[in-house]
Amino acid sequence: MNEVTPKISLKGLRKSFGDKVVLNSVDLDVMPGESMVIIGGSGSGKSVTLKCILGLLTPNGGSIKIDGKEMIGIAHSERKEILTKFGMLFQGAALFDSLPVWENVAFGLLAQRLHNRADAKEIAIEKLRRVGLGPDVGSLSPAELSGGMQKRVGLARAIAANPEIIFFDEPTTGLDPIMSDVINELIVECVKEVGATALTITHDMSSVRKIADKVSMIYHGNMIWTGPKDKIDQSGNDYIDQFINGKAEGPIKMEILKG
């Protein structure tokens, strides 16, 4: 038994909204310190997968294990404990608009009572700097920021408490190419330096190539292909080929037309 326990392990995860099946049977293992990227079409259930893992949505079936511990049906207090390991960047940033930017970033630190306000503010300003935002941004309200700036504040908030597991839901959408690259580097840094496990959703292939150790593609509620990043061009899977090359022609288009 010297096999490493996966940090995150999904088996047969199912989720539907009413009659609409979003996740059919999702299997996915993410090893400690690994950077996994999920790709897949819009509306294919990528965000739903992350929310199921975090317990924000209740799956209809299957198993979710964090560090080998089953999360489904777990007691509220225990889940809360485990959630402190996580950081999450939401697709729409989800900043608290009643609080200034720095308090958004420091929120997790203050909630876990790890630091007093002055220290937490200092850390927040430092995290903001790492996502390319100056200290003056700290005192603004989130509504005063552009979409891309909000995304970066969300990112700073996700990594502020040095979580063991970080989820990034489309970290680079809405950013210019240079800033995208800065963010990609930051994600790589979090994984390589801090040793965090990352699960990233993205449509951006250059970002996939930069940050991924492994790539998994979701389609029709299943992970249809999972493999190391360097195998992605020789996957032999028509769906992957079509997706990474961004071609309108291919099996995915056919299905859209049929449906």
Next chain:
Amino acid sequence: MNFLALIGRVVISFLRAAGKIGLFAVNGVSHIFTPPYYPRELLRQMINIGYYSLPVVGLTTLFTGAALAVNIYEGSSRFNAESTLPTIVVIGIVRELGPTLSGLIVAGRVSASMAAELGTMRVTEQIDALVTLSTDPFKYLIAPRILATVIMMPLMLVIVADTIGVLGGYLLATTKLGFNSGNYIKSTVDFLEAIDVMASLTKAGVFGFFISLMGCYHGFNTRGGAQGVGISTTNAVVSACIMILLSNYVVTEMFFSS
């Protein structure tokens, strides 16, 4: 047949909603008493609910007190009982109009803003974000709002509403109806009993509870986008007003039915 089925369905959905709100209330109230506490949030809500509602509440009761005085003067003059005016004004305002009017006005102001704020937080995933940042939304959002409203309604709003309402009657009676200022105040104070004030404050606390409960419940359970927020806001205000009028009757019966 169909008609009965319809009634059944309405009754069941009503009971289901009542059950959900009941559970939500128990959950919200129990989180008031267990740590962690968020004094900063509580203070923010208390200022927003109490302090910023004062002007509207004050204005409304001032004019209502004056109108009440006119009505009672005219009515009581039909059987030469004008001297009862101060007593009736003070009892009418303190027992009934002060708490009920401020309840309804604060419902329009506070239930609506709670539902809109929490509803927006729900649809923009801010409530989900709270959970991922080790914060219980019930403790951080719901408990401070309920506690702040239950404290501020009696202590700040209704005491002020009662006082200003009585003042409205007094001003009208002394300036336009020829009442003597000293006599007016004396009969107001002589006939006001402790139980009247108790009832007023109890009502205020109960109304405050329903105002925040309805605002929080509808906001927290918002679905959909901007349209969902609009629906929640409407539902919050309407249900808060209904609960205020209903509980007003119940509390009045409890205090004053012999």
